[in-house]
Structure formats: C-alpha cells, structure tokens
Amino acid sequence: MAEDIVEFWSSFRFGLEANSKSELLLAMSCLCKGSPEAFLVCNGFKDAECLSCIGCQKLHLNIVIVLEQEEELDIVIVISRKLGVCPVIGVQAKHTTKHSEHFGSTLGEEGEKGKFGLTTTQILRIVKRLEQYEMIDCLQLLHFEAVSTSSN
Numbered sequence: 001m002a003e004d005i006v007e008f009w010s011s012f013r014f015g016l017e018a019n020s021k022s023e024l025l026l027a028m029s030c031l032c033k034g035s036p037e038a039f040l041v042c043n044g045f046k047d048a049e050c051l052s053c054i055g056c057q058k059l060h061l062n063i064v065i066v067l068e069q070e071e072e073l074d075i076v077i078v079i080s081r082k083l084g085v086c087p088v089i090g091v092q093a094k095h096t097t098k099h100s101e102h103f104g105s106t107l108g109e110e111g112e113k114g115k116f117g118l119t120t121t122q123i124l125r126i127v128k129r130l131e132q133y134e135m136i137d138c139l140q141l142l143h144f145e146a147v148s149t150s151s152n
Contacts, residue, residue: 002026006034013037015062019044024053028061036060043068043092043143051075055083066090066143068116073126077133090141091126092117117144 002016015038016031018024027040042053043066053063054076065076065087073089080087094117118126130136 002030003033006030006038010034010038013039015039015041017041017043021045021050024050028053028056031061032059036062038062039064041066041090041141041143046072046075048075048079051079052083054080054085054087057085057087058083062088064088064090064141066092066141067118067126068092070118070122070126073129077135080135080138086135087138088140089130089135089138090143091123091139093123093142093144094119095144 013035016027018027031040039062041064056063
C-alpha cells in the first residue's frame with residue numbers, strides 16, 4: 001500500500017512519515033522508488049540504530065530527523081559527525097496554547113507534562129547547541145500537530 005501511495009504521488013514530491021523502526025525501513029524502501037526530492041520525516045522513537053538512517057542521505061534520501069526530546073540531539077550530532085553528513089533536523093513543538101476558535105485547544109491530552117515535544121525553552125537550547133556545533137543550518141523544520149480537546 002505505501003509503495004502505491006509513493007508511486008502515485010511521486011510527481012508531487014510526496015514523502016512519508018515514519019514513527020517506528022519498522023515504518024522507517026518500509027518508508028526508506030518505498031521512497032527509493034519515488035521522487036528523489038520527497039522527504040522522509042523520522043518522528044517517534046529514535047535510538048542510535050534508528051538514527052543511523054541519517055547516513056541514507058548519501059543514498060539521496062531526504063531524511064528529516066524530528067527531535068521530540070533534547071537528548072536526541074546528542075545522538076544526532078555524534079552519528080552525523082561519524083558519517084560525515086549534515087543532517088536535516090526538525091523539532092516537534094509541545095502543545096501549550098489554548099484558543100477559542102473552531103478547533104478548540106491545542107494543549108493536547110497531557111499539556112506541558114506530556115512526554116513528547118519540546119517547550120519553547122527547550123527549542124531555544126537546541127538552537128544554541130546547534131550554533132555551538134556550527135550546525136544551525138541543519139535545523140529546517142518546525143513540526144507540530146493540531147490537536148483538539150474540544151468536544152465539538
């Protein structure tokens with residue numbers, strides 16, 4: 001099914017998002033047959049083995065590593081330096097805003113205590129660390145999901 005989606009949308013540079021190691025492997029194999037400009041957004045669980053996908057840039061896969069926790073940056077820096085690549089990095093913003101529009105709140109189920117996503121302060125710390133490592137140009141994506149806790 002994923003192969004069919006990639007094939008159908010390849011002329012539009014359609015990419016995929018992977019949230020687990022198995023999804024990442026499937027998406028990588030599918031995108032090898034799709035548009036070379038399509039992105040593979042690596043979101044969800046990430047350990048050193050999973051993050052070694054950064055090296056697939058050498059295979060012309062456009063992989064974006066989305067950081068959900070500050071500690072993931074350490075692994076990304078080590079692996080990218082070891083492999084000699086400049087990773088494309090994104091950060092996932094934690095849902096902390098409320099509004100009264102149609103979609104209600106974007107606070108999410110657990111709000112600021114939620115496990116995934118970064119606060120504004122954490123994102124700024126990541127920016128400073130990337131600047132220290134002269135890797136600020138690697139930060140290219142702000143990732144978030146519209147979450148409604150409204151009963152509408």
